[in-house]
Amino acid sequence: MMEVAGPMPLSDTSTRALPSLHEFFAPGGVLARSPLPYEYRPGQLEMAKAVERALAERRHLIVEAGTGTGKTLAYLLPALRTGQRVIISTGTKALQDQLYFRDIPFLESLLGELRVCYMKGRANYLCRHKLVTLRNQPILSGLEEIDQYRQIAEWEQTTETGDRAELSGLPESSALWSKLDARSDACLGSTCPDYRRCFITEMRRKALESDIIIVNHHLFFADLSVRREASGAPDAGILPEAAAVVFDEAHELEEVASSYFGLSVSNIRFEELARDTDTMLRGKEGAGNLPGVTQQLRERARLFFSGLPMSGDGRQPFTGREEFLENAGDLYLGVTGTLRRLEAEIDNLKNIDEAPGLRKRVTRLRSELEFLLESNATNTVYWLERRVYGGAEKGTAATRGGFRSQVRTTFLQATPIDVSELLAELVFETIPTVVLTSATLTVQGGFEHMRRRLGLREARELVVPSHFRYGEQALLYLPPEMPDPRDPDFPEAAARCIQRVLEITRGRAFCLFTSYSQMRDLYERLLPVLDFPILLHGNAPARRCSMSSAPRRTRFSSELPASGRALTCRAKRSVASSSIACLSRCPTTRLSRRA
Ligand code: SF4
Secondary structure (H helix, E strand, O other): OOOOOOOOOOOHHHHOOOOOHHHHHOOOOOOOOOOOOOOOOHHHHHHHHHHHHHHHHOOOEEEEEOOOOOHHHHHHHHHHHHOOOEEEEEOOHHHHHHHHHHHHHHHHHHHOOOOEEEOOOHHHEEOHHHHHHHHHOOOOOHHHHHHHHHHHHHHHOOOOOOEHHHOOOOOOOOHHHHHHEOOHHHOOHHHOOOHHHOHHHHHHHHHHOOOEEEEEHHHHHHHHHHHHHOOOOOOOOOOOOOOEEEEOOHHHHHHHHHHHHOEEEEHHHHHHHHHHHHHHHOOOOOOOOHHHHHHHHHHHHHHHHHOOOOOOOEEEEOOOHHHHHHHHHHHHHHHHHHHHHHHHHHHOOOOOOHHHHHHHHHHHHHHHHHHHHHOOOOOEEEEEEEEEEOOOOOOOHHHHOOOOOOEEEEEEEEEEOOOHHHHHHHHHOOOOEEEEEEOOOOEOOEOHHHHHHHOOOOOEEEEEOOOOOHHHHOEEEOOOOOOOOOOOOHHHHHHHHHHHHHHHHOOOEEEEOOOHHHHHHHHHHHOOOOOOOEEEOOOOOHHHOOHHHOOOOEEEEOOOOOOHHHOOEEEEEEOOOOEEEEEEOOOHHHHHHHO
16 A cells, blocks of 8 residues: 655755746747747646646546647646655556656756656566576576577676666567566565665665656556555555656556456466476475475466366356366365465475565465455456467467467456445545546546546546547548458458558558457568568567657557657557558548548
């Protein structure tokens, strides 16, 4: 829980004279004199005033700000002017990057140096202790992992952040990285021999010295749930106290919160637990029986997950839990029994730093599995999901392009149906000011639906209409006669349609998809027939890619910023309309005539 004992101390930034909102945003003001192509936006100033007022009055605010409002500056400047620590949380890493690598440097060029910290989820950072452990007992599979290990070990000597985004050659899907990341599951905390030089410790220290902390919703809620589990223990979580939180892309808040207030157990989690137990306890005194137990855990988990009543990939409700236990209870008892045996074996170990953390992890996995199979909790939906990761079978063009072969992951999940009470208690009743903003928050012209779903009882409200004139500046194209998306002919028809539109717009497009497999399928189809460079989401760390430096590129993605002529077309595979929609600003007339 984010405890706020009172106003945060004044910072250097606040004691420096920052311009008033009017001096900054109004015509002829600081923004108008900046090198940015300037256009006065009354909605931006209106939003900034509303944010400043909410911060001053310690009240919540919900703002729907249409596209083109310039909302990031409209909350950043008031946040800086408070002189108190403010957390900004975004729905996507892309917006997080935009804030830190574009908006903040821009503000610094106008206002001077700012104390801002950028935090990602722990899995983005290297765990130095795991690297040391792996160095002493190298267990690497294949030449690819050996290469990646060398690259990571060399980089670790020089990096100041431990953020994997700096590793330009490491694919996003690297299996080795998942053995070395700093996720909390395997963290030893203050008992770690590498604690003082740990990248997470350093990130926490930097956050404490910052006025603005930029995170994403996943990190925010992961941190909140760690604090909740630890009943507010002072060293739990990595986010420091803050006087306010601004949730940008707040329309994603409910879904992200639900996933962190729920439970999820997967076959990969069992694999990782067995792997980490082997790696951390190998050769330690008294650990002789463990390899046999972890091997049994792998086998029993495999049997259990393959016995779950699933029909193909995708999501499905798990309504027949009792029936499953009646028919395949032995598979379930086999797994939980082995987890208990592992707990007992770890209990027998003496003076091993890693043992208490591993013990906790085994117990948590067992109790979560028991909840998922046996609980009768109301306000909870139980479901199964099977996802394919890795993109392509060996030997295809995709693997030659650097993908791993496909891995199927099965999840067993419990998600709360309604998170409003939890959000009210943990967020809105705890943090003095919460600002929710997005381009789409109202339903039927009001915030009632969103407020009810989120448990936001008291808040000021504001709607800022879009700055753009869509009727004059945009073209919406719905291709006629597209097959149903479930039809086997759909991908080919979609590829033909996207190819045609991209030839007209000369690339400069985002193609957005609702699934990775579909994105990769269309990428494979279009790669040989398009003349433009194509960037594929997931093939490189997002920070290294920039639409502005590659103005004629086409990007296959689900989340990225671009502006001006770099982005002319957005092709979207929409579940809601079961069609492809292309939005183009230029050259509008030609597209409509030729399409
Ligand atoms: S404190 Fe945790 S994350 Fe940091 S190096 Fe040690 S084990 Fe890794």
